[in-house]
Amino acid sequence: MMQDNAPLARTDRRDPTALYSGLLFIAFGIGFLVIGSGYEFGTARQMGPGYFPRVLSILLIALGAIVLLFERHAGEHKETPVSYRALLLIPLAAVVFAFSIRGAGIVPAVFVSALICSCASPELKARIVVLVAATLAVFSGAVFVKGLGLPIPLVGPWLGM
Amino acid sequence: MEFLDHLQLGIETAFSLSNLFYCLVGVVLGTLIGVLPGLGPVPTIAMLLPLTFGLPPVSALIMLSGIYYGAQYGGSTTSILLNLPGESASVVTVLDGYQMARRGRAGVALATAAIGSFVAGTVATLVLAMFAPPLARVALNFGPAEYFSLMVLGLIASVILAHGPLVRALAMIVLGLLLGLIGTDVTSGTLRYTFGRAEMADGINFVIVAMGMFGLGEIMRNLESSGARGMVVEKITRLMPTREDFRRMAAPILRGTVLGSALGILPGGGAMLSSFASYSLEKKLSKHPDEFGRGAIEGVAAPESANNAGAQTSYIPMLTLGIPSNPVMALMIGALIIQGIQPGPGMITEQAPLFWGIVVSMWIGNLLLLVLNLPMVGLWVRLLTIPYYMLFPVVLVISAIGVYSLNNSAFDVYLMAAFCVLGYVFSRLRCEPAPLLLGFVLGPMMEEYLRRTMLLSRGDPLVLITRPISAALLAVATLGLLMVLLPAFRRKREQIFVEDD
Numbered sequence: 001m002m003q004d005n006a007p008l009a010r011t012d013r014r015d016p017t018a019l020y021s022g023l024l025f026i027a028f029g030i031g032f033l034v035i036g037s038g039y040e041f042g043t044a045r046q047m048g049p050g051y052f053p054r055v056l057s058i059l060l061i062a063l064g065a066i067v068l069l070f071e072r073h074a075g076e077h078k079e080t081p082v083s084y085r086a087l088l089l090i091p092l093a094a095v096v097f098a099f100s101i102r103g104a105g106i107v108p109a110v111f112v113s114a115l116i117c118s119c120a121s122p123e124l125k126a127r128i129v130v131l132v133a134a135t136l137a138v139f140s141g142a143v144f145v146k147g148l149g150l151p152i153p154l155v156g157p158w159l160g161m
Numbered sequence: 162m163e164f165l166d167h168l169q170l171g172i173e174t175a176f177s178l179s180n181l182f183y184c185l186v187g188v189v190l191g192t193l194i195g196v197l198p199g200l201g202p203v204p205t206i207a208m209l210l211p212l213t214f215g216l217p218p219v220s221a222l223i224m225l226s227g228i229y230y231g232a233q234y235g236g237s238t239t240s241i242l243l244n245l246p247g248e249s250a251s252v253v254t255v256l257d258g259y260q261m262a263r264r265g266r267a268g269v270a271l272a273t274a275a276i277g278s279f280v281a282g283t284v285a286t287l288v289l290a291m292f293a294p295p296l297a298r299v300a301l302n303f304g305p306a307e308y309f310s311l312m313v314l315g316l317i318a319s320v321i322l323a324h325g326p327l328v329r330a331l332a333m334i335v336l337g338l339l340l341g342l343i344g345t346d347v348t349s350g351t352l353r354y355t356f357g358r359a360e361m362a363d364g365i366n367f368v369i370v371a372m373g374m375f376g377l378g379e380i381m382r383n384l385e386s387s388g389a390r391g392m393v394v395e396k397i398t399r400l401m402p403t404r405e406d407f408r409r410m411a412a413p414i415l416r417g418t419v420l421g422s423a424l425g426i427l428p429g430g431g432a433m434l435s436s437f438a439s440y441s442l443e444k445k446l447s448k449h450p451d452e453f454g455r456g457a458i459e460g461v462a463a464p465e466s467a468n469n470a471g472a473q474t475s476y477i478p479m480l481t482l483g484i485p486s487n488p489v490m491a492l493m494i495g496a497l498i499i500q501g502i503q504p505g506p507g508m509i510t511e512q513a514p515l516f517w518g519i520v521v522s523m524w525i526g527n528l529l530l531l532v533l534n535l536p537m538v539g540l541w542v543r544l545l546t547i548p549y550y551m552l553f554p555v556v557l558v559i560s561a562i563g564v565y566s567l568n569n570s571a572f573d574v575y576l577m578a579a580f581c582v583l584g585y586v587f588s589r590l591r592c593e594p595a596p597l598l599l600g601f602v603l604g605p606m607m608e609e610y611l612r613r614t615m616l617l618s619r620g621d622p623l624v625l626i627t628r629p630i631s632a633a634l635l636a637v638a639t640l641g642l643l644m645v646l647l648p649a650f651r652r653k654r655e656q657i658f659v660e661d662d
Contacts, residue, residue, distance in 0.1 A: 018326075021590035025332045032339050032354070039351055045620030049351035052608040056339050063332035071326055086384040087585060090377055090557065091578040097561045098574030106562070113561065114554040120384055121550035132551050136558050148212075150566050 015071065022068025029061035086120040093117035105156035106145055111137035168290065171517030174219055175525055183220045184522050187227020188529050194228075195235025196541045197552055202232040204376035206492045208556065210368055211563040218500040219515050223522040225496055226476075229489055230282070230523070233432060233472055234530050237274045237465055238541050242267055250432035250468040253440040257453060257460030268400040270461050271538060273410055275531050276402075277466035281418040282527030285473035288422050289480075290520050293509060297481040300506035305613035306625055310634040312607050315484045317638040318427060320596050321645050329592045337597035340365065341604020348612065360572040367495045369573055370601055372560045373580025374594040375488070380553045381585045400535055402458075410462035413443050417463035421470030426477050427486070435471030436464035473523055480516060481506055484603070488595045491602040 036057060042048025097113040104112075114133035118124065144150045174180060194205040206228055213221035236251040241258035254274065261270040303311070320330035343354040344364025355361035402410070420442060421435035443463040444453045453460050476493075478484045483505035485491035497504050502512060509516045534541070564577045584594045618624035626632045 017590040018329075021329055021332075021587070021592050024586075024590065025329075025336065028336055028339075035354055039346075039353060040349070043620060044615055044622065047608075047612045047615055049346035049349045049353060052611065053339060053342055053353065056335055056342075060332060060335045060339065063328055063335060066328050067326075067332060071328060080385040082589065083381065083384045086381045087582070090381055090384075091582050093557055094377065094561050094574055094578040094581065097558075098565070098571040098578070101565060101571060101574075110558050110562075114558055117557045118550060118554050120380075121553070122384075123548070123550050125550075128551065132554055136555060140558060140562060144562055144566070150562075151569060152565075 018067055018071040022064045022066075022071075025064030025067060026061050027064075029057045029059075029064055032060070033057035083120070083122075085122075089120040090117055093120075100158070101152060101156075103156050103158040105153040105159065106150075107137045107141045107154050108156075108159065110140045164290070167294075167513070167517050168521065170514055171290075171519075171521035174514045174518030175223065175521035180220055180223050180518065180522065181525065183216065183224040184227045184526050185529055187224035188231035188234075188526050188533070191228035191231020191233075192235040192238075192530070192534060192541065193231075193544070195232030196238055196544050197235075197547070200232075200379070200552075200556065201236065201375075202229050203371065203488050203492065204379055204556065204560075205232050206489060207368055207371040207376055208559050208563055210492065210496060211566050213496065214499065218497065218502055218512075219518045221496060221500060222493065222515065222519050223526075225493060226519060226523060227526045227529075230278075230469065230472055230526055231530065233468060234275070234278060234534060235541070237278075238271065238534075238538070239545060241270045241274065241461070242542060243545055250436050250472070251465075252433075253436050253464045254461055256440070257455070257457050260454065260456035261458065261461065264456050266456065268538075269402045269406060269458070272400045272402055272535060273406070273458055273461050274465040275535055277410065277414045277417065277462045278469040279527050279531045280414050281421060281466035281470040282473060283524060284418045285422050285425070285470040286520060286524040286527075288470075288474055289477055289523070290517075292426070293477050293481050293516075293520075296477065297506040297509045300482050303506070303630070304628070305610040305617065306628050306631045307634065309607060309610040309614055310625060310631040310638075311482060312484060312603050312610070314634045314638040314641075315478070315486065316596070316599060316603065317641055319486065319599055321641045325591055325593045327645055329590075330596045333587070333592050333594070333596040334600040337600025337602075338604040338607065340370070340597070341601040342608065344605075347605070347609065358572065360568070360570055364605070365576060366564075366567055366573065367491070367598070367602055368567060369564055369577045370580050371488070371492060371495075371598060372564055373577040374584030374598065376556060376560045377577065377581035378584035378588060378594065380556060381581070382588060383549065383553070400538075406458055409458050413439075413459040413463035414466045416442065416446075417466030418470045421467030422474045424467075425471035425474030425486075432468040432472040432475070432487075436468040439463040439467035469527075476519070476523075479504060480508060480519070483508075483606075485599055488598045491598050494602055 032053060036050055036053040039050030039053065040048035041050045041054065093113040093116040096116055097109050100109040100112065111133050114136045115129065118129040118133065141154050145152055145154055175184070190209060191202070191205060194200050195202070206225055209228055210225070213224055216224065233250055237254050237258070240251040240254040241262050244255055244259040258270045258274070261267065316334050320327060320334065341364070343361060345351070345362055346353055352362060417435075417439040420439045424435045424438060425432070440460060440463060443459045444450050447453065447457070447459060472489075475486045475490055478486050479490040479493055483494065483503065485494050494504055502508065502515070560577065561574055564573050565571065567573055587594060587597075614624060615622065624631075626635060
């Protein structure tokens with residue numbers, strides 16, 4: 001974290017997360033500003049739909065710039081390696097679920113997405129993974145569709161039903 | 162006696178058979194999920210929220226509250242038995258709780274946590290019942306300017322009292338406010354930031370943001386460090402603390418309760434800060450501070466009481482002002498809005514059975530936890546042995562189904578996936594997702610209050626500092642920000658949160 005009176009040697013350690021997060025905030029700020037410029041600004045007395053978004057966008061850009069320019073000292077914080085497998089597979093599992101729920105029905109959609117996301121774990125045991133996915137698929141069908149009555153087919157038209 | 166009338170109303174509501182049932186379901190589900198490592202109250206509540214849509218508002222809130230303190234209680238169980246905090250508020254309990262367990266005093270540590278939580282819960286319920294109505298009466302006189310300033314104060318306080326780099330937390334709030342504006346502008350009907358998608362016209366449901374950033378984001382953070390889980394569960398022998406134990410835990414429980422109740426009321430306070438602060442306090446007051454970290458019973462009693470007290474008094478700003486002081490309260494506000502109730506100072510009188518029912522149910526929930534959990538500790542322990550690779554697919558699937566069922570819309574699930582990636586990227590960049598969620602919930606309200614303020618003042622922004630209450634609120638916010646910029650205070654703020662390193 002930021003430390004003003006840290007020894008001089010420490011100030012050389014730039015915090016890379018400040019750089020990236022600063023840039024990310026600025027990018028978001030510019031995005032909101034550009035899209036928001038199409039909305040009517042109005043006056044201070046009669047704020048239009050573009051007033052508050054524009055003020056906030058500029059504020060976000062300013063805060064991003066402060067992070068980028070001034071928060072550069074790396075403090076002591078734990079760094080675990082990024083799990084790229086999880087970063088890819090967890091969202092993918094959700095996307096596959098969303099894509100297939102209507103066409104394939106809840107049982108196949110849950111089964112496949114549970115299989116995909118299970119692969120994100122480094123301690124993978126094929127048998128157990130299939131067992132968990134199958135149990136979950138049956139459970140979801142029974143509880144959410146049969147029990148709670150969600151309007152989702154158990155097995156959908158893609159599978160000819 | 163107005164107070165007794167209210168309490169009676171609450172008792173009638175909370176003791177109805179169905180509400181008792183939902184309270185029980187809530188605390189059991191909450192404990193169940195809180196015990197599972199890596200699942201704190203926020204993803205738990207977000208995940209189970211869709212289950213409450215069909216319930217009447219009182220029952221829904223009672224069940225969600227039950228989940229909240231159940232999850233906290235479950236979190237302390239994993240801390241003590243596994244050296245693994247089930248959620249952030251029990252991080253400090255790990256320090257002495259696990260050490261007690263290693264010395265064969267796991268049962269006593271669990272009992273201490275339960276007794277402390279119960280005492281604290283009882284006191285905090287009374288605090289809530291006594292302080293909420295007068296606060297709401299004051300708030301009834303608030304105009305839009307006061308509300309706007311109050312929200313500014315709430316948001317600023319939430320980052321001052323949190324941990325992590327400050328400016329990034331402020332930026333996260335602003336980003337949250339902006340994301341909250343997505344959808345149809347209520348005054349002009351203009352569609353904002355919807356990219357032409359009809360699904361976005363009503364804005365993004367906050368459940369999607371909460372599930373993506375907290376539920377799924379948490380899975381990704383847990384998978385980073387998997388394999389590190391120790392599976393050695395300590396044997397539980399005796400539950401009953403000795404007389405010496407009772408003597409040593411009494412004062413810390415009371416101090417923890419008082420500190421937790423006070424910190425919980427502050428915007429941005431709540432369970433986590435309370436537990437950290439009370440642990441530091443006990444360590445300072447203790448005659449033998451060297452015992453801390455080596456199984457001091459005070460180190461379990463104080464933070465466990467404080468976090469429970471803080472959790473309950475954090476309902477005060479939510480129920481009286483409609484302002485969430487932490488992400489859990491943001492979820493509660495979301496739940497109320499889905500039920501068609503706008504939380505605010507009018508709620509106590511307009512929705513009296515709801516308000517008092519919730520208050521009384523908190524005490525019932527605490528009693529249920531005390532009665533249920535100690536005998537059932539064996540069952541919870543067995544749950545702890547479920548490996549994580551079997552758990553997170555369950556979380557993912559339930560979250561996906563939950564989000565899909567909000568509007569039967571696949572688009573919502575795609576959005577959840579996007580927020581999951583965004584939340585993970587931000588947390589890698591040391592930007593906490595919690596302030597974003599608070600901003601997200603408050604965004605549309607802040608815009609509306611600012612708009613009304615400016616309309617009433619004919620476009621003069623100075624009204625925010627000429628009206629005394631509004632000015633005072635903004636002054637406190639500014640003062641808070643300035644204090645954090647002072648190096649001495651900044652170090653203190655960091656110290657509170659590094660106790661576990």
